[in-house]
Amino acid sequence: MLDDTAQRAERIHWAWFVAGLIFAFGVTFTSHQIWHVPSRLILLGAVLMAAFRYRSLALVLELFFVDWLGRIPFGSDPVRYTAMVTAVLLLMGHGPSSLVRSLALPAAVVWFWVTVGVPGGYSTFGWIVLGCSGAALLLFAVGWRKLPCAPRHVDVVVNSASGNTMHFTQSFIDGVITAGAAVTVHRFHYFRDFQARLDGDALAVAFPVYGFKPPWPFLVWLLRYLPNGRGRPAFVLYSCAIGAENAGLLVWLILRLKGWRTGGRAWAIYPANVPTGRLGPKALWRFMDHLVPLRWDAANAASYGYIFASGRVAGFPYLVWPLPMFLIGVLADNKWIDTVLYRNRAWHRRCNGCTLCVLYCPAERLKMIDGYPRARRTCMICLGCVNLCPRNGMHLLCWTEYGQPYKPRWPELVVKSKTQLK
16 A cells, blocks of 8 residues: 555656646647647647656756757658657656556557658658657666666765766765665776775766766776676766766666666756856856756755665656767767877966876876976866866866866865775
Protein backbone atom coordinates (compact mmCIF):
# COMPACT_ATOMS: atom_id res chain seq x y z
CA MET A 1 0.00 0.00 0.00
CA LEU A 2 1.46 3.29 -1.09
CA ASP A 3 1.75 6.01 1.53
CA ASP A 4 0.11 9.39 1.00
CA THR A 5 3.26 10.98 -0.42
CA ALA A 6 3.74 8.25 -3.01
CA GLN A 7 0.07 8.38 -4.02
CA ARG A 8 0.23 12.13 -4.44
CA ALA A 9 3.39 11.82 -6.58
CA GLU A 10 1.67 9.26 -8.80
CA ARG A 11 -1.42 11.47 -9.25
CA ILE A 12 0.79 14.40 -10.21
CA HIS A 13 2.66 12.17 -12.65
CA TRP A 14 -0.61 11.14 -14.27
CA ALA A 15 -1.65 14.79 -14.56
CA TRP A 16 1.58 15.70 -16.35
CA PHE A 17 1.22 12.76 -18.72
CA VAL A 18 -2.35 13.76 -19.62
CA ALA A 19 -1.09 17.29 -20.24
CA GLY A 20 1.50 15.80 -22.61
CA LEU A 21 -1.21 13.91 -24.50
CA ILE A 22 -3.28 17.10 -24.81
CA PHE A 23 -0.19 18.88 -26.13
CA ALA A 24 0.39 16.17 -28.78
CA PHE A 25 -3.26 16.29 -29.87
CA GLY A 26 -3.20 20.09 -30.01
CA VAL A 27 -0.12 20.15 -32.22
CA THR A 28 -1.60 17.51 -34.52
CA PHE A 29 -4.78 19.53 -34.90
CA THR A 30 -3.24 22.99 -35.38
CA SER A 31 -0.30 21.92 -37.57
CA HIS A 32 -2.69 21.61 -40.53
CA GLN A 33 -3.64 25.27 -40.28
CA ILE A 34 -2.32 27.70 -42.89
CA TRP A 35 -1.16 30.03 -40.12
CA HIS A 36 1.01 28.37 -37.51
CA VAL A 37 0.40 30.81 -34.70
CA PRO A 38 -1.68 28.26 -32.72
CA SER A 39 1.08 25.68 -33.03
CA ARG A 40 3.73 28.16 -31.94
CA LEU A 41 1.71 29.05 -28.86
CA ILE A 42 1.20 25.40 -28.02
CA LEU A 43 4.93 24.73 -28.40
CA LEU A 44 5.70 27.64 -26.08
CA GLY A 45 3.21 26.18 -23.65
CA ALA A 46 5.08 22.86 -23.79
CA VAL A 47 8.33 24.56 -22.83
CA LEU A 48 6.64 26.28 -19.90
CA MET A 49 5.03 22.99 -18.92
CA ALA A 50 8.43 21.30 -18.80
CA ALA A 51 9.80 24.23 -16.81
CA PHE A 52 7.15 23.70 -14.13
CA ARG A 53 7.42 19.92 -14.29
CA TYR A 54 11.21 19.72 -13.84
CA ARG A 55 12.07 23.21 -12.57
CA SER A 56 15.21 23.13 -14.71
CA LEU A 57 16.59 25.90 -16.91
CA ALA A 58 18.87 23.34 -18.58
CA LEU A 59 15.96 21.24 -19.76
CA VAL A 60 14.12 24.33 -21.02
CA LEU A 61 17.14 25.17 -23.18
CA GLU A 62 17.07 21.65 -24.60
CA LEU A 63 13.42 22.03 -25.54
CA PHE A 64 14.00 25.44 -27.12
CA PHE A 65 16.64 23.85 -29.30
CA VAL A 66 14.24 21.08 -30.31
CA ASP A 67 11.60 23.72 -31.01
CA TRP A 68 14.07 25.58 -33.22
CA LEU A 69 14.34 22.47 -35.40
CA GLY A 70 10.67 22.87 -36.24
CA ARG A 71 11.38 26.22 -37.84
CA ILE A 72 13.50 24.58 -40.52
CA PRO A 73 11.25 23.37 -43.38
CA PHE A 74 12.02 19.74 -44.06
CA GLY A 75 8.71 18.11 -44.93
CA SER A 76 4.95 18.19 -44.40
CA ASP A 77 3.53 20.16 -41.50
CA PRO A 78 3.06 17.43 -38.86
CA VAL A 79 6.60 16.20 -39.42
CA ARG A 80 7.93 19.62 -38.41
CA TYR A 81 6.88 18.94 -34.82
CA THR A 82 7.93 15.30 -34.50
CA ALA A 83 11.00 15.96 -32.35
CA MET A 84 9.16 18.37 -30.03
CA VAL A 85 6.10 16.15 -29.51
CA THR A 86 8.25 13.07 -28.93
CA ALA A 87 10.39 14.96 -26.41
CA VAL A 88 7.39 16.31 -24.50
CA LEU A 89 5.66 12.93 -24.27
CA LEU A 90 8.84 11.31 -22.98
CA LEU A 91 9.48 14.13 -20.50
CA MET A 92 5.94 14.08 -19.15
CA GLY A 93 5.95 10.29 -18.92
CA HIS A 94 9.32 10.08 -17.18
CA GLY A 95 8.75 9.76 -13.47
CA PRO A 96 7.90 7.59 -10.49
CA SER A 97 4.94 5.66 -11.88
CA SER A 98 5.87 2.55 -13.87
CA LEU A 99 2.41 2.43 -15.44
CA VAL A 100 2.66 5.98 -16.74
CA ARG A 101 6.15 5.32 -18.09
CA SER A 102 4.90 2.23 -19.87
CA LEU A 103 2.07 4.23 -21.48
CA ALA A 104 4.26 7.19 -22.46
CA LEU A 105 6.37 5.07 -24.79
CA PRO A 106 3.51 3.66 -26.95
CA ALA A 107 1.84 7.10 -27.03
CA ALA A 108 5.02 8.65 -28.41
CA VAL A 109 5.53 5.74 -30.82
CA VAL A 110 1.98 6.07 -32.17
CA TRP A 111 2.36 9.82 -32.75
CA PHE A 112 5.77 9.21 -34.37
CA TRP A 113 4.40 6.45 -36.60
CA VAL A 114 1.43 8.52 -37.73
CA THR A 115 3.70 11.46 -38.49
CA VAL A 116 6.18 9.42 -40.50
CA GLY A 117 3.28 8.03 -42.51
CA VAL A 118 2.11 11.50 -43.58
CA PRO A 119 2.78 11.97 -47.32
CA GLY A 120 5.40 14.55 -48.20
CA GLY A 121 9.00 14.79 -49.24
CA TYR A 122 11.60 14.90 -46.50
CA SER A 123 14.95 16.57 -46.87
CA THR A 124 18.10 14.88 -45.60
CA PHE A 125 17.99 16.97 -42.45
CA GLY A 126 14.36 16.00 -41.98
CA TRP A 127 15.24 12.31 -41.99
CA ILE A 128 18.05 13.01 -39.49
CA VAL A 129 15.59 14.68 -37.12
CA LEU A 130 13.14 11.81 -37.49
CA GLY A 131 15.98 9.38 -36.78
CA CYS A 132 16.93 11.27 -33.61
CA SER A 133 13.32 11.14 -32.42
CA GLY A 134 13.26 7.41 -33.02
CA ALA A 135 16.57 7.02 -31.16
CA ALA A 136 15.12 8.88 -28.16
CA LEU A 137 12.22 6.43 -28.14
CA LEU A 138 14.63 3.47 -28.15
CA LEU A 139 16.63 4.95 -25.27
CA PHE A 140 13.43 5.47 -23.31
CA ALA A 141 12.40 1.86 -23.98
CA VAL A 142 15.77 0.56 -22.77
CA GLY A 143 15.84 2.60 -19.59
CA TRP A 144 12.22 2.71 -18.37
CA ARG A 145 12.46 -0.26 -16.03
CA LYS A 146 13.49 -0.17 -12.38
CA LEU A 147 17.13 -0.46 -11.46
CA PRO A 148 18.42 -3.95 -10.61
CA CYS A 149 18.83 -2.97 -6.96
CA ALA A 150 18.57 -0.10 -4.52
CA PRO A 151 22.22 1.00 -4.13
CA ARG A 152 23.70 0.80 -0.66
CA HIS A 153 27.16 2.17 -1.54
CA VAL A 154 27.59 4.68 -4.38
CA ASP A 155 30.98 5.57 -5.83
CA VAL A 156 30.94 9.14 -7.13
CA VAL A 157 33.68 10.05 -9.63
CA VAL A 158 33.68 13.81 -10.17
CA ASN A 159 35.80 15.95 -12.47
CA SER A 160 35.45 19.60 -11.42
CA ALA A 161 38.05 22.20 -12.37
CA SER A 162 36.28 25.33 -11.12
CA GLY A 163 34.12 23.81 -8.37
CA ASN A 164 30.86 24.25 -10.29
CA THR A 165 30.31 20.59 -11.10
CA MET A 166 31.31 19.62 -7.56
CA HIS A 167 28.69 22.01 -6.18
CA PHE A 168 25.98 20.32 -8.27
CA THR A 169 27.28 16.86 -7.39
CA GLN A 170 27.34 17.61 -3.65
CA SER A 171 23.57 18.11 -3.71
CA PHE A 172 23.18 14.75 -5.44
CA ILE A 173 25.39 13.16 -2.78
CA ASP A 174 23.27 14.68 -0.02
CA GLY A 175 20.19 13.04 -1.55
CA VAL A 176 21.92 9.65 -1.74
CA ILE A 177 22.93 9.88 1.92
CA THR A 178 19.40 10.89 2.93
CA ALA A 179 18.17 7.68 1.29
CA GLY A 180 20.44 5.72 3.61
CA ALA A 181 23.23 4.80 1.18
CA ALA A 182 26.94 5.28 1.78
CA VAL A 183 28.99 7.44 -0.59
CA THR A 184 32.66 7.42 -1.56
CA VAL A 185 33.78 10.50 -3.49
CA HIS A 186 36.68 10.18 -5.93
CA ARG A 187 38.00 13.57 -7.08
CA PHE A 188 39.38 13.23 -10.60
CA HIS A 189 42.44 15.38 -11.39
CA TYR A 190 44.16 13.71 -14.37
CA PHE A 191 43.88 10.23 -15.82
CA ARG A 192 47.56 9.27 -15.31
CA ASP A 193 47.50 9.70 -11.53
CA PHE A 194 43.87 8.82 -10.88
CA GLN A 195 43.29 5.51 -9.16
CA ALA A 196 39.87 4.73 -7.78
CA ARG A 197 38.66 1.43 -6.41
CA LEU A 198 35.02 1.29 -7.38
CA ASP A 199 33.88 -1.24 -4.79
CA GLY A 200 30.35 0.11 -4.42
CA ASP A 201 27.22 -1.38 -5.92
CA ALA A 202 26.47 1.77 -7.98
CA LEU A 203 28.31 4.58 -9.73
CA ALA A 204 27.73 8.27 -10.44
CA VAL A 205 29.99 10.18 -12.84
CA ALA A 206 30.05 13.99 -12.89
CA PHE A 207 31.89 16.35 -15.23
CA PRO A 208 31.79 19.79 -16.85
CA VAL A 209 31.07 19.98 -20.58
CA TYR A 210 34.05 21.12 -22.66
CA GLY A 211 33.41 21.32 -26.40
CA PHE A 212 30.11 19.39 -26.24
CA LYS A 213 31.78 16.49 -24.39
CA PRO A 214 33.56 15.67 -21.12
CA PRO A 215 37.12 17.05 -20.71
CA TRP A 216 39.42 14.91 -22.78
CA PRO A 217 41.42 13.43 -19.83
CA PHE A 218 38.16 12.35 -18.17
CA LEU A 219 37.01 10.87 -21.48
CA VAL A 220 40.27 8.93 -21.70
CA TRP A 221 39.71 7.54 -18.21
CA LEU A 222 36.16 6.48 -19.06
CA LEU A 223 37.29 4.70 -22.21
CA ARG A 224 40.49 3.10 -20.91
CA TYR A 225 40.31 2.69 -17.17
CA LEU A 226 36.67 2.52 -16.07
CA PRO A 227 36.08 -1.09 -14.96
CA ASN A 228 33.21 -3.20 -16.19
CA GLY A 229 30.02 -2.51 -14.27
CA ARG A 230 28.63 -6.05 -14.48
CA GLY A 231 25.08 -4.68 -14.59
CA ARG A 232 25.45 -2.25 -11.69
CA PRO A 233 23.39 0.99 -11.88
CA ALA A 234 24.98 4.32 -12.82
CA PHE A 235 23.91 7.97 -12.95
CA VAL A 236 25.29 10.79 -15.12
CA LEU A 237 25.68 14.39 -13.89
CA TYR A 238 27.14 17.34 -15.77
CA SER A 239 27.24 21.12 -15.81
CA CYS A 240 27.47 23.54 -18.71
CA ALA A 241 27.23 27.28 -19.33
CA ILE A 242 24.86 27.16 -22.33
CA GLY A 243 24.06 23.95 -24.23
CA ALA A 244 25.45 20.50 -23.51
CA GLU A 245 24.26 18.92 -26.78
CA ASN A 246 24.86 15.13 -26.71
CA ALA A 247 27.57 15.08 -24.00
CA GLY A 248 25.38 13.04 -21.65
CA LEU A 249 24.43 10.66 -24.45
CA LEU A 250 28.11 10.04 -25.23
CA VAL A 251 28.79 9.09 -21.61
CA TRP A 252 25.64 6.94 -21.56
CA LEU A 253 26.99 5.01 -24.54
CA ILE A 254 30.38 4.48 -22.89
CA LEU A 255 28.79 3.30 -19.65
CA ARG A 256 26.52 0.87 -21.49
CA LEU A 257 29.46 -0.55 -23.45
CA LYS A 258 31.32 -0.93 -20.16
CA GLY A 259 28.50 -2.95 -18.62
CA TRP A 260 26.87 -0.26 -16.47
CA ARG A 261 23.12 0.22 -16.41
CA THR A 262 22.38 3.94 -16.45
CA GLY A 263 19.57 5.08 -14.18
CA GLY A 264 19.14 8.60 -15.49
CA ARG A 265 20.94 11.88 -16.06
CA ALA A 266 20.77 15.46 -14.85
CA TRP A 267 22.54 18.67 -15.75
CA ALA A 268 22.39 22.29 -14.75
CA ILE A 269 23.42 25.71 -16.05
CA TYR A 270 26.43 27.13 -14.18
CA PRO A 271 28.59 30.25 -14.72
CA ALA A 272 30.91 30.21 -17.72
CA ASN A 273 34.55 29.74 -16.71
CA VAL A 274 36.08 30.58 -20.11
CA PRO A 275 37.51 34.13 -20.03
CA THR A 276 37.38 34.34 -23.84
CA GLY A 277 33.60 34.65 -23.72
CA ARG A 278 33.46 36.83 -20.63
CA LEU A 279 33.84 40.23 -22.30
CA GLY A 280 32.84 43.39 -20.51
CA PRO A 281 33.32 44.97 -17.07
CA LYS A 282 33.93 42.93 -13.93
CA ALA A 283 30.72 44.19 -12.30
CA LEU A 284 28.67 42.75 -15.17
CA TRP A 285 30.16 39.30 -14.76
CA ARG A 286 29.89 39.35 -10.99
CA PHE A 287 26.17 39.92 -11.52
CA MET A 288 25.89 37.27 -14.27
CA ASP A 289 27.74 34.68 -12.21
CA HIS A 290 25.18 34.94 -9.40
CA LEU A 291 22.19 34.38 -11.69
CA VAL A 292 22.95 30.68 -12.06
CA PRO A 293 22.58 28.06 -10.86
CA LEU A 294 18.94 28.49 -9.98
CA ARG A 295 18.09 27.61 -6.40
CA TRP A 296 15.93 24.78 -7.76
CA ASP A 297 18.92 22.97 -9.25
CA ALA A 298 20.36 21.93 -5.90
CA ALA A 299 16.97 20.67 -4.71
CA ASN A 300 16.52 18.76 -7.99
CA ALA A 301 19.93 17.10 -7.70
CA ALA A 302 19.21 16.09 -4.10
CA SER A 303 15.87 14.56 -5.08
CA TYR A 304 17.48 12.67 -7.97
CA GLY A 305 20.10 11.29 -5.61
CA TYR A 306 17.40 10.14 -3.21
CA ILE A 307 15.35 8.51 -6.00
CA PHE A 308 18.42 6.83 -7.52
CA ALA A 309 19.50 5.43 -4.13
CA SER A 310 15.94 4.11 -3.72
CA GLY A 311 16.41 1.92 -6.81
CA ARG A 312 14.40 3.98 -9.30
CA VAL A 313 15.23 5.78 -12.53
CA ALA A 314 15.62 9.52 -11.88
CA GLY A 315 16.51 12.76 -13.60
CA PHE A 316 15.75 13.48 -17.27
CA PRO A 317 15.18 11.05 -20.12
CA TYR A 318 17.75 11.22 -22.91
CA LEU A 319 16.80 13.54 -25.76
CA VAL A 320 18.90 13.03 -28.89
CA TRP A 321 20.14 16.20 -30.58
CA PRO A 322 20.63 15.90 -34.37
CA LEU A 323 24.04 17.60 -34.45
CA PRO A 324 27.04 15.35 -33.57
CA MET A 325 29.02 18.27 -32.18
CA PHE A 326 30.85 16.06 -29.68
CA LEU A 327 32.74 14.55 -32.63
CA ILE A 328 34.03 18.01 -33.50
CA GLY A 329 34.85 18.52 -29.83
CA VAL A 330 36.97 15.35 -29.76
CA LEU A 331 38.88 16.45 -32.87
CA ALA A 332 39.41 20.02 -31.59
CA ASP A 333 40.25 19.19 -27.97
CA ASN A 334 42.66 16.33 -27.36
CA LYS A 335 46.18 15.65 -26.15
CA TRP A 336 47.90 16.44 -29.44
CA ILE A 337 45.93 19.51 -30.51
CA ASP A 338 46.07 21.06 -27.05
CA THR A 339 49.85 20.72 -26.94
CA VAL A 340 50.23 22.99 -29.96
CA LEU A 341 47.15 25.22 -29.84
CA TYR A 342 47.17 26.40 -26.21
CA ARG A 343 50.32 28.05 -24.89
CA ASN A 344 50.58 29.34 -21.32
CA ARG A 345 52.32 32.64 -20.73
CA ALA A 346 52.94 34.44 -17.44
CA TRP A 347 53.02 38.23 -17.55
CA HIS A 348 56.21 38.99 -15.67
CA ARG A 349 55.05 42.39 -14.45
CA ARG A 350 52.07 40.72 -12.71
CA CYS A 351 53.42 37.30 -11.71
CA ASN A 352 54.75 37.11 -8.15
CA GLY A 353 56.01 33.53 -8.41
CA CYS A 354 53.48 32.10 -5.95
CA THR A 355 53.50 28.70 -7.81
CA LEU A 356 49.73 28.29 -7.34
CA CYS A 357 49.28 27.55 -11.04
CA VAL A 358 52.06 24.95 -10.94
CA LEU A 359 50.52 23.18 -7.95
CA TYR A 360 47.06 23.23 -9.53
CA CYS A 361 47.83 22.12 -13.11
CA PRO A 362 46.30 18.62 -13.43
CA ALA A 363 48.47 17.76 -16.46
CA GLU A 364 51.67 18.91 -14.72
CA ARG A 365 52.31 21.15 -17.67
CA LEU A 366 53.74 24.11 -15.77
CA LYS A 367 57.25 24.22 -14.30
CA MET A 368 59.00 27.07 -12.48
CA ILE A 369 61.98 28.27 -14.54
CA ASP A 370 63.93 31.36 -13.52
CA GLY A 371 61.18 32.28 -11.07
CA TYR A 372 58.28 32.14 -13.54
CA PRO A 373 55.96 29.32 -14.70
CA ARG A 374 56.74 27.89 -18.13
CA ALA A 375 54.61 25.52 -20.22
CA ARG A 376 55.66 22.06 -21.34
CA ARG A 377 53.74 19.05 -22.62
CA THR A 378 49.98 19.10 -23.18
CA CYS A 379 47.12 21.19 -21.80
CA MET A 380 43.63 20.09 -20.71
CA ILE A 381 42.21 23.66 -20.95
CA CYS A 382 40.63 23.46 -17.51
CA LEU A 383 41.69 27.15 -17.26
CA GLY A 384 42.49 26.80 -13.56
CA CYS A 385 45.87 28.48 -14.01
CA VAL A 386 44.12 31.50 -15.55
CA ASN A 387 41.11 31.74 -13.28
CA LEU A 388 42.87 31.01 -9.99
CA CYS A 389 45.82 33.34 -10.48
CA PRO A 390 45.53 35.96 -7.70
CA ARG A 391 47.12 38.67 -9.89
CA ASN A 392 45.57 37.79 -13.29
CA GLY A 393 49.07 37.13 -14.52
CA MET A 394 48.63 33.80 -16.33
CA HIS A 395 46.99 33.48 -19.75
CA LEU A 396 46.69 31.14 -22.68
CA LEU A 397 48.47 33.05 -25.41
CA CYS A 398 46.13 34.84 -27.87
CA TRP A 399 43.07 33.32 -26.22
CA THR A 400 42.25 34.50 -22.71
CA GLU A 401 43.88 37.94 -22.43
CA TYR A 402 40.77 39.92 -23.30
CA GLY A 403 38.00 38.48 -21.11
CA GLN A 404 37.32 38.46 -17.39
CA PRO A 405 38.62 35.42 -15.48
CA TYR A 406 36.12 33.36 -13.51
CA LYS A 407 36.86 33.47 -9.81
CA PRO A 408 35.19 30.32 -8.43
CA ARG A 409 32.02 30.92 -6.44
CA TRP A 410 32.83 27.90 -4.31
CA PRO A 411 36.63 28.02 -3.89
CA GLU A 412 36.53 25.39 -1.14
CA LEU A 413 35.40 22.85 -3.76
CA VAL A 414 38.37 23.47 -6.08
CA VAL A 415 41.21 20.94 -5.89
CA LYS A 416 44.28 23.17 -6.06
CA SER A 417 46.93 20.48 -5.78
CA LYS A 418 47.25 16.74 -5.97
CA THR A 419 48.18 16.56 -2.31
CA GLN A 420 44.56 17.52 -1.55
CA LEU A 421 43.43 14.30 -3.20
CA LYS A 422 45.38 12.10 -0.78
